[in-house]
Amino acid sequence: MSDKSSIKRVLYKVEQLVERGIDKRVRIAVTGLSGAGKTAFITSLMNQLLHIADNDQLPFLRAAKEGRILATKVSSYDELHIPEFKYKQSLDAIFDKKPTWPVSTTGISQAQLDIRYTIKNEWLKKLQKQSQLTVDIIDYPGEWLLDLPLLRLSFKDWSMQCHELLEQSELDSSWREQAVELIYQQPLQDDKIAQVSTEYKDFIRQNFSQQHTYNLLQPGRFILPGELAGAPVLDFFPVLDIDILNSDWSTLSSDSLIRILEKRFNYYKKQIIEPFFKEYFEKVDRQILLVDCLEVLNNGYQNYRNMQFTLSELLKSFHYGHSNWIKRMFSPSIDKLLIAATKADHVPPEQHRELELFLQKMLQGSRNDIQYEGIELETLAISAIKVTEAVMAEHQAQKLMCVKGVELSSGDEVINYPGKIAPHSLSKELWQEQQYDFVDFAIPGNLTSSILPHIRMDKVLQFLIGDKFR
Amino acid sequence: MKDKPVKIKSKSVDIAVEKVDEKLFEEAAEKSLADSSQFGRRSLSTTAKPKLLVKKSNKRIRKLFWPSLFTFVAGAAVYESYLFIENLFSLNSIVGIAATAVAGLVVVSGAVSLVKGWLSRRKLRNRKSKQMAFSQLISENTYGESQKLIDDVNSEIGQHLDLSGPISIYTGQKQQVHNDRELIQLYSQTVLEGLDEIALDTITKHATESAIMVALSPLAAADMALVAWRSSKMLQEVSRVYGCPQTTLGRIGLTRQVMTNMMLAGASDMLADAGAELLGKSLTATVSTKVAQGIGVGLLIARMGIQTMKLCRPVEFTDDNKPKLSYIRKSLYNKITTILKKSEPSKDAVKVKGEQDDRD
Structure with a gap:
C-alpha cells in the first residue's frame, strides 16, 4: 500500500516537471524601419490570436486548423518597467467611425500572450493533455533600429559615412557651410555644441526623412529622442570636413571639440544603444523583418539602393556568425527569420509572387549569409490588415487586375493599377523607364467583424510559432 | 515599356468594373503567364536529368x-x-x-x-496527369490556374461521394489573394484529407478482415485466394473514394502499378518503417504463428492500400499528411487480438512466449 502511494507521489512530481518542461515561451522580435507597419502587424497578430476560437480564417496555421488551439489571453509579463503595447487603442482607431491607421510608435512597449493548446505528441499526451505557449512581442520605433549598424563604427568612420552620403545626395548644403566655420581642434562651449547639434538634427530631419537615405538618419534618437530629449548625450554631430577627416587625430588634446564629440558618440553607443538591444533582443527566438517594398518601388532606383544598403547593414548586425560582436553580446538563439513584404493588399493578387521575388532579389546577399548559418528563412507577401479588394477593370481595351479601396490622401474610392512588378532586379536605366504608382489606402469604415481581415497572417503565425504546438 | 500605372476615381468616371470572377481570373492568369515568359520565367523542370536509352529493335520483337x-x-x-x-x-x-x-x-x-x-x-492515367499538373502548379507558384483543375477533381469525386460539406469549408476559407500553391494546399487539407481518412478506414477494415481470415483458415492455398480476393476488393473501394473507380479489368492495371510501386518503394518504405516493424515483430512474436501470419498478410494488404492511395490521390502527399503504416498496424493488432481473445480465450489465441515454451 505504502509503495503504491509513494509511486503515485513520484509520478505526480514527474508530471509537474514535465509540465514545466512542456510549457514553452517564444520571444518574437518584430523588426522593420519606420513606416513598415510594425504596429499594425502586432495589432493584427494579437487580434488573430485573441479570436482564435471563432477565427476560421487561419487555414494555414496547422494547430488551429486541427482545432487544437483552445484560447488565448493577454497576460502580464515579468519586465514591469516596459509599458504595455497599446492594443486596445490601436484596435479602437481601426474600428472607429472614422477609422485611422494605428499611430506609429514613439517608445518601446511589450505584449505577452498566453496560448492554451492541446498536445499532439503521443508520448507527451500521456503525461499531460494541454499545454501553454507564451509569446512575447516587442514594439519599438523603427528609427531606433538604425542604431544597430552604428555599433560597428567609430566616430571617425561614422563621420566619413555621413560625409559620403551627403556628397552623393547633392542636396541643400546650408548646414555644411555653417559647419565649416567650426574649429574642431579647439574647445567649444557646451551650449554652442548643443545649438549646432540641434541645427544638424533639424537639417537631416527636414531633408532626408522624405528621401529615405536611412543611414543619414542616424542615430535613431536624433529623429525620435524618446525619453532622452534634451539630454547632453544627444548633443553631437559628425565632422564633415574632409581635410580634418583625413588628418591624424592622435595629437589632439582631450578638450578639443573633436574629442568631446567623439566622447559623446562613444557614450551614446555604450550607454544607450548597447543596453537597449541587449535588453530587448536578448533571448529572441524568432525574428520577422517587415519591409515596405511599395515605397521603394514608388521612389525609384536611388531609394532602392538606400533601402538595400540599410537592410543588409541591419541584417549583418543580426548575423549569427562567429566573428560577430552580436554573437558575443547576445547568445544567438534566433533560428527562424521571416522576411515579409508588407502592404500586399495594395498590390493586385496576381503580382504577389513578383513582390516576393523582388524582395528576395533585394536582399539576396544577406539571405545567402543567413542561410549559410543554418537559419530557416522564408519570404512572404503579407498584409496585416487587408483594406482593399481585387477587381478587374478595363482600361484602353486592356483587362487589368487592379485593387479597389479608399485612397488615404483624398478619401475617395479609387481603382488602382500600380504597374507590373518585375520579378528580377532592374538596372538603373530600367528603373527609370519603369513607373509605379502605389496608392496609400485608408481603412474602410465598414469593417464589421471583430476579426481583422488579413493576407497570409496565418502563414506568418505558422512559420513563427506553428512548430511550438506539438 | 507599355506598362503604365493607372489610377481611376470610381465616382468621376463611368468605367466597366467587374467583380473578379473565375473566368476573369483565368484570363488574367493567362496574361500574367504570357507576361512572365517575357521576363524569362524559369520553370523547375525535372527533365534535365539524363535518361537511360532503351534498345528499340529488341523491344519491338518482344512486344x-x-x-x-x-x-x-x-x-x-x-x-x-x-x-x-x-x-x-x-x-x-x-x-x-x-x-x-x-x-x-x-x-x-x-x-x-x-x-x-x-x-x-x-x-487512372488522367488522374496521373492531374497529379503532375498539380505538382507543377505548386512548384511554379502561379496565380489563378488551379481553380479549374480543382473543380474538375471535385466533379469526378462528387459522382461517388457527397462532398458538399468539405467543399463549403474550402470555399469559405479560400481568399481571392491565395495563389495556386496556397489554394491547392488548402484544397488538400480541407477536402482531400477527409477522403484520406475514409480510405484509411477502408484499408484498415480490409486488412483486419483478411488478417482474421488467414489466422483462422486451415489451408495455405485458401490463404492465397483470400489475399487476392480481399486485396482486389480493397483496391476497388479505395480507388472509388478518390473518384477514379477501377473495374475488374482496370484493376489489373492498377494492381500491376501498385505492385511495381511497392517493389520500387519497398526498400525505402522498409527503412522508414524499420523502427516500427521492430516493435511490430516483438508484438507478433507474442502471438501464435497463425495469428502472426494473419497480421503479416494484413500488413501486406495495408501496404498495397497505401500505394493505391498514392496513385489515386489527385494531389500528391506531402511529408505532413502522408499515410502511415504504423497507424493501420496498431489498429490491426488491437482488433485481431481482441477478437481472437474473445472467440478462443483458452486455445491458440494470444500467448506469451514463456507459456508456449512451458506447454512444449
Whole structure:
C-alpha cells in the first residue's frame, strides 16, 4: 500500500516537471524601419490570436486548423518597467467611425500572450493533455533600429559615412557651410555644441526623412529622442570636413571639440544603444523583418539602393556568425527569420509572387549569409490588415487586375493599377523607364467583424510559432 | 515599356468594373503567364536529368509476343466455339440456339467489361496527369490556374461521394489573394484529407478482415485466394473514394502499378518503417504463428492500400499528411487480438512466449 502511494507521489512530481518542461515561451522580435507597419502587424497578430476560437480564417496555421488551439489571453509579463503595447487603442482607431491607421510608435512597449493548446505528441499526451505557449512581442520605433549598424563604427568612420552620403545626395548644403566655420581642434562651449547639434538634427530631419537615405538618419534618437530629449548625450554631430577627416587625430588634446564629440558618440553607443538591444533582443527566438517594398518601388532606383544598403547593414548586425560582436553580446538563439513584404493588399493578387521575388532579389546577399548559418528563412507577401479588394477593370481595351479601396490622401474610392512588378532586379536605366504608382489606402469604415481581415497572417503565425504546438 | 500605372476615381468616371470572377481570373492568369515568359520565367523542370536509352529493335520483337499469342488463342477459341455450336445445331436446333445465345452473352458482356476497363484505365492515367499538373502548379507558384483543375477533381469525386460539406469549408476559407500553391494546399487539407481518412478506414477494415481470415483458415492455398480476393476488393473501394473507380479489368492495371510501386518503394518504405516493424515483430512474436501470419498478410494488404492511395490521390502527399503504416498496424493488432481473445480465450489465441515454451 505504502509503495503504491509513494509511486503515485513520484509520478505526480514527474508530471509537474514535465509540465514545466512542456510549457514553452517564444520571444518574437518584430523588426522593420519606420513606416513598415510594425504596429499594425502586432495589432493584427494579437487580434488573430485573441479570436482564435471563432477565427476560421487561419487555414494555414496547422494547430488551429486541427482545432487544437483552445484560447488565448493577454497576460502580464515579468519586465514591469516596459509599458504595455497599446492594443486596445490601436484596435479602437481601426474600428472607429472614422477609422485611422494605428499611430506609429514613439517608445518601446511589450505584449505577452498566453496560448492554451492541446498536445499532439503521443508520448507527451500521456503525461499531460494541454499545454501553454507564451509569446512575447516587442514594439519599438523603427528609427531606433538604425542604431544597430552604428555599433560597428567609430566616430571617425561614422563621420566619413555621413560625409559620403551627403556628397552623393547633392542636396541643400546650408548646414555644411555653417559647419565649416567650426574649429574642431579647439574647445567649444557646451551650449554652442548643443545649438549646432540641434541645427544638424533639424537639417537631416527636414531633408532626408522624405528621401529615405536611412543611414543619414542616424542615430535613431536624433529623429525620435524618446525619453532622452534634451539630454547632453544627444548633443553631437559628425565632422564633415574632409581635410580634418583625413588628418591624424592622435595629437589632439582631450578638450578639443573633436574629442568631446567623439566622447559623446562613444557614450551614446555604450550607454544607450548597447543596453537597449541587449535588453530587448536578448533571448529572441524568432525574428520577422517587415519591409515596405511599395515605397521603394514608388521612389525609384536611388531609394532602392538606400533601402538595400540599410537592410543588409541591419541584417549583418543580426548575423549569427562567429566573428560577430552580436554573437558575443547576445547568445544567438534566433533560428527562424521571416522576411515579409508588407502592404500586399495594395498590390493586385496576381503580382504577389513578383513582390516576393523582388524582395528576395533585394536582399539576396544577406539571405545567402543567413542561410549559410543554418537559419530557416522564408519570404512572404503579407498584409496585416487587408483594406482593399481585387477587381478587374478595363482600361484602353486592356483587362487589368487592379485593387479597389479608399485612397488615404483624398478619401475617395479609387481603382488602382500600380504597374507590373518585375520579378528580377532592374538596372538603373530600367528603373527609370519603369513607373509605379502605389496608392496609400485608408481603412474602410465598414469593417464589421471583430476579426481583422488579413493576407497570409496565418502563414506568418505558422512559420513563427506553428512548430511550438506539438 | 507599355506598362503604365493607372489610377481611376470610381465616382468621376463611368468605367466597366467587374467583380473578379473565375473566368476573369483565368484570363488574367493567362496574361500574367504570357507576361512572365517575357521576363524569362524559369520553370523547375525535372527533365534535365539524363535518361537511360532503351534498345528499340529488341523491344519491338518482344512486344509482339503477347498480342500475337492473344490473337492466336482468341482465333483458335472462336474457331473452336464455331465448330462446337455447329455441332450442337446438327444435334438439336433448340440446344444450338441456346448455345448461341450464351455465346452472344459472353461476347457482349466481355465487350462491355473491356470498354469499362479501358475507361477506368483511362481515368487512372488522367488522374496521373492531374497529379503532375498539380505538382507543377505548386512548384511554379502561379496565380489563378488551379481553380479549374480543382473543380474538375471535385466533379469526378462528387459522382461517388457527397462532398458538399468539405467543399463549403474550402470555399469559405479560400481568399481571392491565395495563389495556386496556397489554394491547392488548402484544397488538400480541407477536402482531400477527409477522403484520406475514409480510405484509411477502408484499408484498415480490409486488412483486419483478411488478417482474421488467414489466422483462422486451415489451408495455405485458401490463404492465397483470400489475399487476392480481399486485396482486389480493397483496391476497388479505395480507388472509388478518390473518384477514379477501377473495374475488374482496370484493376489489373492498377494492381500491376501498385505492385511495381511497392517493389520500387519497398526498400525505402522498409527503412522508414524499420523502427516500427521492430516493435511490430516483438508484438507478433507474442502471438501464435497463425495469428502472426494473419497480421503479416494484413500488413501486406495495408501496404498495397497505401500505394493505391498514392496513385489515386489527385494531389500528391506531402511529408505532413502522408499515410502511415504504423497507424493501420496498431489498429490491426488491437482488433485481431481482441477478437481472437474473445472467440478462443483458452486455445491458440494470444500467448506469451514463456507459456508456449512451458506447454512444449
